[in-house]
Amino acid sequence: MEQQLDFLVDKVVAELQKKLGEMGQTAPAGTQKTEVPATPQMEAAQKATSPTVREQLALPVEPERTAHVPNPKWQEGLNELLDSTPARIGVWRTGVRPLTKTMLQLRRDHAAAVDAVYGEVSQALLDEFSMFTVETQYDNTENYLKRPDMGRILNEEGVRLLQERCQKKPQVQIVVSDGLSASAVDANLRDVLPSLTDSLKSYGLSCGTPFFVKGGRVASMDHIGELLQPEVLVLLIGERPGLVTAHSMSAYMCYRPRKGMVESERTVISNIHRQGTSPIEAGAHIGTILSKMLEQKASGVKLVL
Amino acid sequence: MNTKTTVLGQTYQFRDLKEVFAKANEDKSGDQLAGIAAADSRERVAAKQVLADLTLADIRNNPMLPPEEDEVSRVIEAGINEKIYNEIKNWSVAELREYILSHNAGDSEIKRISRGLSSEMIAATAKLMSNLDLITAAAKIRNITHCNTAIGQQGVLAARVQPNHPSDNVQGIKAALYEGLSYGIGDAVIGINPVIDTADSVKDILTMTKDVMNKFDIPTQNCVLAHVSTQMRAIRQGAPADLIFQSLAGSEKGNNAFGIDVALLDEADELMRKEGTSYGPNFWYFETGQGSELSSEAHFGIDQLTMEARCYGLARKYNPFIVNTVVGFIGPEYLYDSRQVIRAGLEDHYMGKLHGLPMGCDVCYTNHMKVDQNDMDNLGILLSAAGVNFVIGVAMADDVMLNYQSTSFHDIAAFREVLGLRPAPAFEKWLEKMGIMENGKLTSNAGDPTIFM
Structure with a gap:
């Protein structure tokens, strides 16, 4: 179901990107994900025509790439090809193997992705936002990867901590989790959280006690929902890292989360990172969505945005 | 018992x-x-x-x-x-x-x-x-099939060129396609996974790939891997599809989760007989992979290897042109590390071959598995030695749309060179005509995508 949801989101954004492409702009690197409808940023992007506007909007910029084909039949054509795709083309070869720099680039990108999965969120960062930590039943990273079911339930100590330290029945509950990328939290939380808090304030909404879940899966929000009974809950969680970026975060939102929720009852903004949906924009947008959930008493496919 | x-x-x-x-x-x-x-x-x-x-x-x-x-x-x-x-x-x-x-x-x-x-x-x-x-x-088993061209012969290692693009940009797809062709990749199929699952989009990509095939006289087949019902709509609207694609599961319930059943596959089969553009007689492309039934809670307490075999039992009803086990795509909760992925790849290939199927393998992994490119090198060589019909070629193994890593154009060229394997015969002749290959070796033109511009 998570995959299906991602897929739907991908489709929408792909259509946006297609429109961007038709306006003579190259597609950004990586699969862009956001939810329906587009963020104000995306809508603005559709209207944007000048490169300066794109820069101001912090839209994705392709890292500079050069082709290594020594004597191409058509040099300008080669640049044209490179501009049309983020795929690793024009890389040339030695015999039938890649050049050293191309090989090392791939290994660097993979290393970043692996580090994101096995890394830990910075304690200083969590302290900065006065977040305490609870753990799921995941036990260790290996088990976390093999047993998604155990990442959906808090352990006994976690349950006790929540009951002791969290405000019950808050209007909005904010939860942060490492998920599959600790570095996504490190890279984006400082931008997402303040803009989310500001946005909630501007809608006059009140927040419960935010905290961090170690070893969390998306559906951990159901268990937390049972324990704290918030009106709405947002879970900021690290996504499965790709080679284009290992720092991508998703925001899963839900009206009255509880056990047995299905994926279609959740609303998601994914691909939150500097080259995707900008974290500051995302924070503001999450606030808007949460306020609409409270207005309409619904989330997921039932929510009209 | x-x-x-x-x-x-x-x-x-x-x-x-x-x-x-x-x-x-x-x-x-x-x-x-x-x-x-x-x-x-x-x-x-x-x-x-x-x-x-x-x-x-x-x-x-x-x-x-x-x-x-x-x-x-x-x-x-x-x-x-x-x-x-x-x-x-x-x-x-x-x-x-x-x-x-x-x-x-x-x-x-x-x-x-x-x-x-x-x-x-x-x-x-x-x-x-x-x-x-x-x-x-x-x-020991050679399952030769024919769509526009034949693959699966003794001594042949074919490949799908997979020039995916994160927003289905037709120019971008073409760019990666040119790169792949210039390395001698694409004899099994030119196959694109679309981001946008609509008949129009499928038709656009099929038309572009067909144009490239016609312009350069490339002996291969094209396919866009959308949902089968989307492809059927595109074909009814006149899209030039040589192959029709669908993912399969090993139980009725698992197939329902994919939005298909046997009746729908039969209908698509009938449509391809009547309106497909290829020579045939094989025009199906199926994909499978251990674990998909468990992920849709459709495994009935049966192990993932047996459920995978059942996918092949279903596939053989339709005499497909190619079947591909996407072995490392589903994630570490099904295949945790390189040892498990390598084992599963060899099992799937053997079971498919014994079913009489033209088995290929997407030798691949996601970043949260305990696997890296070296493991793909190993499995690729093992499967090439086992006579796999085809593998998947992605620019530098990095799929920028599906966000996982497979085998690269370079890798396939190396599998061929190390084990003395060749592209499909008709495709090799074409590579020679284009000046990309000579006596089974890549020439100095290979790796320059602008030879197609």
């Missing part, structure tokens, strides 16, 4: 066939997640020991998912040749394994016996085979 044995002084009594089958598997995280895996090595070997002595009739007479309850089981049952089955029904699984590996069984003999076997019997032999057994057995 005896389900009791003693190993190293300990007696094991298994409940039923499902338990024997599950526990006889090599270690897989997916079977652990399902709660059906052997507790330890000793229990695993006990299950293998029990399985080895079961007869083929035991397996057929005790269906794990009865035909009355599942249409995939009905397809598998209906495909069994009773005459051949009756000749071998009293064989034990051990005897079947030894027959397949014996010098008495060549390509023709294995093809004949395959017609009397159910998918579960084939899965049973895989559970009793080492990795080298799986390679040795598969290497």
Whole structure:
């Protein structure tokens, strides 16, 4: 179901990107994900025509790439090809193997992705936002990867901590989790959280006690929902890292989360990172969505945005 | 049916066939997640020991998912040749394994016996085979198919060129396609996974790839891997599709989760017979992968290897041009590390081949698996040695749309060079004509995508 949801989101954004492409702009690197409808940023992007506007909007910029084909039949054509795709083309070869720099680039990108999965969120960062930590039943990273079911339930100590330290029945509950990328939290939380808090304030909404879940899966929000009974809950969680970026975060939102929720009852903004949906924009947008959930008493496919 | 044995002084009594089958598997995280895996090595070997002595009739007479309850089981049952089955029904699984590996069984003999076997019997032999057994057995079987061109011949390693783009940008797809062709990749199929699953978008990509094929006279076939119903709409609107694609699961419920059933596949089959653009007679492209049934809670307590075999049982009804196990795509909760992925790749390839299918493999991984590019090098070489019909070619192995890593254009060129394998014959002639290949080796033009501009 998570995959299906991602897929739907991908489709929408792909259509946006297609429109961007038709306006003579190259597609950004990586699969862009956001939810329906587009963020104000995306809508603005559709209207944007000048490169300066794109820069101001912090839209994705392709890292500079050069082709290594020594004597191409058509040099300008080669640049044209490179501009049309983020795929690793024009890389040339030695015999039938890649050049050293191309090989090392791939290994660097993979290393970043692996580090994101096995890394830990910075304690200083969590302290900065006065977040305490609870753990799921995941036990260790290996088990976390093999047993998604155990990442959906808090352990006994976690349950006790929540009951002791969290405000019950808050209007909005904010939860942060490492998920599959600790570095996504490190890279984006400082931008997402303040803009989310500001946005909630501007809608006059009140927040419960935010905290961090170690070893969390998306559906951990159901268990937390049972324990704290918030009106709405947002879970900021690290996504499965790709080679284009290992720092991508998703925001899963839900009206009255509880056990047995299905994926279609959740609303998601994914691909939150500097080259995707900008974290500051995302924070503001999450606030808007949460306020609409409270207005309409619904989330997921039932929510009209 | 005896389900009791003693190993190293300990007696094991298994409940039923499902338990024997599950526990006889090599270690897989997916079977652990399902709660059906052997507790330890000793229990695993006990299950293998029990399985080895079961007869083929035991397996057929005790269906794990009865035909009355599942249409995939009905397809598998209906495909069994009773005459051949009756000749071998009293064989034990051990005897079947030894027959397949014996010098008495060549390509023709294995093809004949395959017609009397159910998918579960084939899965049973895989559970009793080492990795080298799986390679040795598969290497004897050549399943040659023909769409516009033929692949699967002895000494041929074909490849799908997979020029995906994160927003289906047709120019971007073309760029990666040119790169792939310039490395001699694309004889199995030019196949694109679309981001946008609409008939219009599918039609645009099919039309572009067909134009490139026509412009350069490329002997291959095209395909866009959207949902089968989307492709059917595109084809009805006149889109030039040589192949039609669909992912398969090993149970009716699993297929329903993919939004398909046998009736829909039959309808698509009929449509391709009437409106497909290719020569045929093979025009299907199927994809499978261990674990998909568990992920949609459609496995009925049956292990992921057996469910995978059942996908092949369904696939063989449609005489596909290519079948691809996307072995490392589904994630670490099904195949945790390189050891499990390599094992699964070899199992799937062998089981598909024994079903008579033109098996390929997407030798691949996601970033949260304990796998890296070196492991893909290993599995790629092992499968090439086992005679895999085709593998997947992605620019530098990095798929910028699906966000996972597969095998690269360079890798496939290396598999061919190291093992003395060649592209499909018609495609190699074309590569020579384009000046990309000479005497089975890439020329100095290879790797320059602008030769197609």
